[in-house]
Amino acid sequence: MDPRDASAPVLLASNLVKAHGTGRGARRILDGASLHARAGELVAIVGRSGSGKSTLLQILGGLDRPDDGWVEVAGERVTGASERRLSALRRHRIGFVFQFFHLLPELDGLANVLLPATLPGADRAAPARGMELVERLGLSDVAHLAPHQLSGGEQQRFALARALVADPPLILADEPIGNLDAASGQTVLRLLRDAADQGRAVVMVTHQAEATAVADRVLRLDDGRVTELQPGGGEPLETAHDAP
């Protein structure tokens, strides 16, 4: 299946269940959450702090395993896949952007971007793409500075470039502007929008309402379930429970 086929969702998740804690303190973070995202779409997932948005995102990216349910990325099943398969997926199909940037302090900006390209099994074209991304994102001047010498916005842009260096069809962003000021945040949001416009599926988790302005669809995570909101508010649509 061509991952760029606009009709098939790049990301498909069904009935995800995840519980934290044991015994009487156990509670279900996700209780039958389902969602999908298509290429070219920027999907925002909103919810209260602590509602499990990050957990959902991590499960979507295969960083965590759900207790029940399944996830498919670009037609490949993520849940239950071997670690080797998952690593391959993350190398080629999924790019991550985190709230706290997670740049390695020992490397400069450019080296951080090129990090995925140095992994064994990485895409050959990745290094060239990485240099190009750095330029396109306006980071050439600061490419050789260490992360602690950069502003928050610059750091997040480097992180985004790192996520894009393998040209993945799916970008998962966890509170990407949560640590940025308004202006930098706007820049990053615009870049995410651009990434989606280039044909990728971008799934963004945020608790800030203004971030939803760039989204095509807004989903809400409540009591472990995902409901779709109309853009601009309104009645929540029913979510699809079954995979197409």
Add this chain to the structure above:
Amino acid sequence: MSRRGPLTRRDALAVLGAGAAGLLLGCGDDGPGPRPGDTLRRALADPDGDGLLDASGGIAMVDRTDLGRAGRAGDTLATVAQVTDVHVRDAQSPGRVPFLDRAGPRFGSAFRPHELLSLHVLAATVATVNAAGPDAVLITGDLIDSAQGNELAWALTLLRGGTAAPASGASGYDGVQAASIPDPFYYRPDIDAPRHPGLLRAALAPVRSAGLRAPWHAALGNHDLLVQGEIAPSPVITAVATGDELIVAPDRELLRLGDAGRLDREQLETLLRAGLPGETITVPRDPARAHVGAASLVRRLGGRGDRLDRAFAVGDDLWVVVLDLVRRDAGSGGIVGAEVLAALTAGLNAAEDRRVLVVCHQPLHDATGAEPAVALLDEDPRVVAVVAGHRHRNEITPRRTPAGGYWLISTASVVDFPQQWRMLRVRAAPRGATVLETWTVDHEGRPGDPDDLAGVARDLAFLDPQGGRPARAAGAVRHRNARLHLPARSLRAPAPRAVPPAVTADPASAGFGAGDAF
């Protein structure tokens, strides 16, 4: 002193201050401990057997009632100090036989590890004698070691007060204790444990003595007159003493003869004429080593003629008779010949109603031909004790006689351990009885102090395997510190006596070593 009013603060401070000062001074004085001396107050002992002397408590006098019941001691009639067997030695003289020492304890006096320190010990002894303050001092023989002129000069200088150095020959030490001597039978202070590096040099430095304050009288001993106390000097022997060759290790032949006790004058002179038999070193000559003759010796010791028999009074109540028992040819034992009997008789006749002390070097009762002399003494109620040395040991035995008896007192030497002298205090008791108190006194050298040469001498003497320690020369307490009781009796002089006939002819030669100390 009187005080008005209560104690003022100033007074209290003054008292405290004085007390503190006294404490400090006292502490300062006691730094290395008080010096040895009167053994009634302080004695020296080695309880753990490790060869080191330590201060111990005083030894009280033991009452000896072998001759009579304990009487109540009254007035002191006289105090006399007896110093014996000092053996001032010219350790570097070729005229001695240190090499005989190895042949066994019989020759033990031939070499002593501390032989270079005799002057220091004498000076330290003089100091304690003066501290005791006796009425008179008796030096009962063997003041010098080998009848040498320089030995006599040194000894007399220290007794009279002055400075003497035991240096003979050239400056520096030339003798058997040098580090370069390979013979392992000598104690070489630079090499052998306990090491005293530099001792040989320090010992040759001048020694000062204040001199005896009380009047002193000497008895003649065999070592004063005979070479090594055994043989009268002869031109051959004197030539060796003033010569330039010193025997270090003897020929086996010489040792064998000496060991068998059969080396007499003729044999020795023959051997010496043929050249000194054994390994020798070359030493500087010193004419001062020439031997003194009997007449010169007697004169310088305060006598007349060539015999040192005397009698004199100490205070009003004590009469001392000094006898000369020394052989004139060879042999260390005492001999009682006609002259001795004459002197003894005359002395007793002159005693009137005083108590009598008989003094000689060798114990009178062990001398050859002593029976007539002993008979004289046994009949005389005035004799309280016969005091001698020579044996280098403390021993007090009672002599029971019809006349009431008297005590035979032997005193240890100053040269060998215990390096003590004896104090005698004659006290009257009711009805003519006598209490003779006696105790030993150490010289003031400090044990365990390497800078105190007299103390070093005693330390080395204590270690000497051929010295007074293994021979138990110090004796039990009753032979050292004792209160000797004599029975009540009339001190009336018997009628003047005639001189009894002698029972021995003059000196038959005994061999070397016969009758020696131990």
Add this chain to the structure above:
Amino acid sequence: MRNAWAGLRARPGRAALTGAGIAAAALVLGVALTVAVGLATGFDRAATQADLPSVVARFDEEDPRDVADRVRRLPNLAAHSFRYEVTRVELRAGANRLGEGVVHVVGGGRRGYAVVAGRDVGDAAGEVVIEQGLAREWDLGPGDTLDVGEAGPAEVVGVAVAPDNVAFPLARTARVYLSEAGLLQQFPEGSRFPANLVLLWAADEERADVLLSFARQSAYGLSSVRFLTREGLRSLVEQASGIVVALLVAFAIIACALAGVLLAAGAHSEIQRRLAQLGVQRALGVTPGAVTAVAAAQGALVAAPAAAAGLLVGGLLAAGGTDAVLAALNELPPGPGARATVLAGAWGGVVALVAGSAAWPAWRAARRPPAGLLRGGDVSPPRKAARGRGGMTALGARLVTAHRARYAAVVAVLGMAAAVVLLLLALASLLERLRDDPATLGKRYSLTAALPADRADEVRALPGVAAAAPRYEQRATGASALGSPLRVIAYPGDHTIFEAPALAAGRRLAGPGEAEVGQGLADALGLRPGSTLAIQPGDGEELRFRVVGVVRALQDEGRVAYVRPDRLLAASPSLEAPLAVRLDDGADAAAVRAALARLGAEPRAVGGATGDDRGFLAVLAGLLRLVAVTVGLVCLYALVQSLALTVRERRGAVAVLRAAGADHRALRRLLFGAATAVVIPAAVVAVALEEVVLAPATARLAAGYADLPLGAGLGQAVAVSGALLGLAALASWEMARRLAREPVVTGLRETGR
């Protein structure tokens, strides 16, 4: 305390891992302490228990009554005993036979040996006490029968140990004790035995030299007199076999230091791991003092059982080997009480060290603002960011070097452990050579060639020969009446090129007329620098030398004298001497021997000093191997610990990498990079440390005179480095596998980077 226990229970895996590390270090410590304490004090302990005399005098037979009088006069003498020693007695038990038995006929008085089994001989006939070496070698015990020469069969009633010689079969002779009373019953013709040995016990052992000095001065009339003091015995026994023993002791001391550093580093890193926890506690209002106390308590709680287990196991493991070595030296092992005391003391030390090493950084961290703690590890940002070349491997190296202080500590610890392993390898090869290497006698030449002196130049010209000179040797007696036997050795030039026993006093001889004497001879004749030595060579005339130095020579119980040969030759012009040949370091001995043979010489090898006993060497080798294994464990642990700590601290970075698609291959490279960044400098440190510090220090501790080749050979250095890299690969492989199995999210969860 409750908090501490709760904290531990919350993370049992972590606590167990830390405990394992402490146990490993404690194991090394236990082994090292058992070896060191046992061996270092072996002689003194045996001497005390055996009541070893202060001075032993040997002489030609005498009636003991003649000798007794002069003995009793000696100062500082507490007791004395006479003995009659008979050599070359045939001993037989079952199939075992020995022609070199030595019989000591003992009378009354103190014995000078310790009975370790059975009882001492009494007055009955037919009883014998045998030395422990013989008992072990022939498997004899109380109740067995031993044929003692002409005395016939005797019942073994006891087994004795006396440290005045090494044990059979390390020594060629075996000693048995018979009682004089028993023998007299058996052979009633004599009334008493002669004596040729007297044992003297000093009242004050510190002043035994006074006793010796006066004993010598009183010895006139005895012939062939030799004296041996307790100190002389100690140096003899220690030199004969003690090179190896001293090496082990020295190594054990160093291993103790290593264990200490490991424990401290381990406890320190524990705290680093738990900085976030500390931050939470501080944020909740717990005082720094309480935090420190809890940290210390936790450290102590983990350390107490772990250290106890490690020390106990280490002590038990090493006890067997140590006891075997001690038995070979005729020394006694420490009692279980003494061992327990030492281990208990070490236990206290370890617990205190761990608690202190946990408390100190906890104290320092607790005084920082809690926010800093919560944020995570105190990785200081590098001054200059790297450009990121080299891929995963280089990145791994960068990660591990980020925390400089800890990096340095781990490299140091690993380096030290590897250095110790290098030392062990050098020791093992030295053991082989000791059997054949005369260096243990202070000899630096290994061949002699029967060639006349004027051909020495030819020999020197041979490749591989460092020096050659004629070596004159002659038996002599002391010229005094003591007749003490001695051996005179002379070289025409500087003798230290060929033989250099350690100098105990004075200086080396510089010209004719001077002599260096062995300590045994100095004791026998009363010599010191400055004395005169007078000897009688053969039946020649007396020769005199000035003593300038005293040396600790091994042969002939130290009764040797080194001189220049001119006076010897003047006295005996026909004196012959083979050439002593000293080889260059690393020269091929076989080639030199062949060359010498071509010159017409018959080259002979010079023997070593540890005896021919393979058993003894095997025991020692076993001990070394055991220690090597424990140190290897420690190396592995240190490496794993440093990797685990790095991974733990940089969980975020690892998570990011995995999120970016790093699989176990990538993780392996990452960890291997980190491991090699530690291992390679550690290997360099190890080689340098061993060459420059450990080998010379150990060699000097063991024997100041021999050139003990303890430097690491190239092969050994390569082997150890390779082993370290192998360990690195192993550790990184295993860690990568475990890491790849856990969910990525755990790394992201806790830290902010």
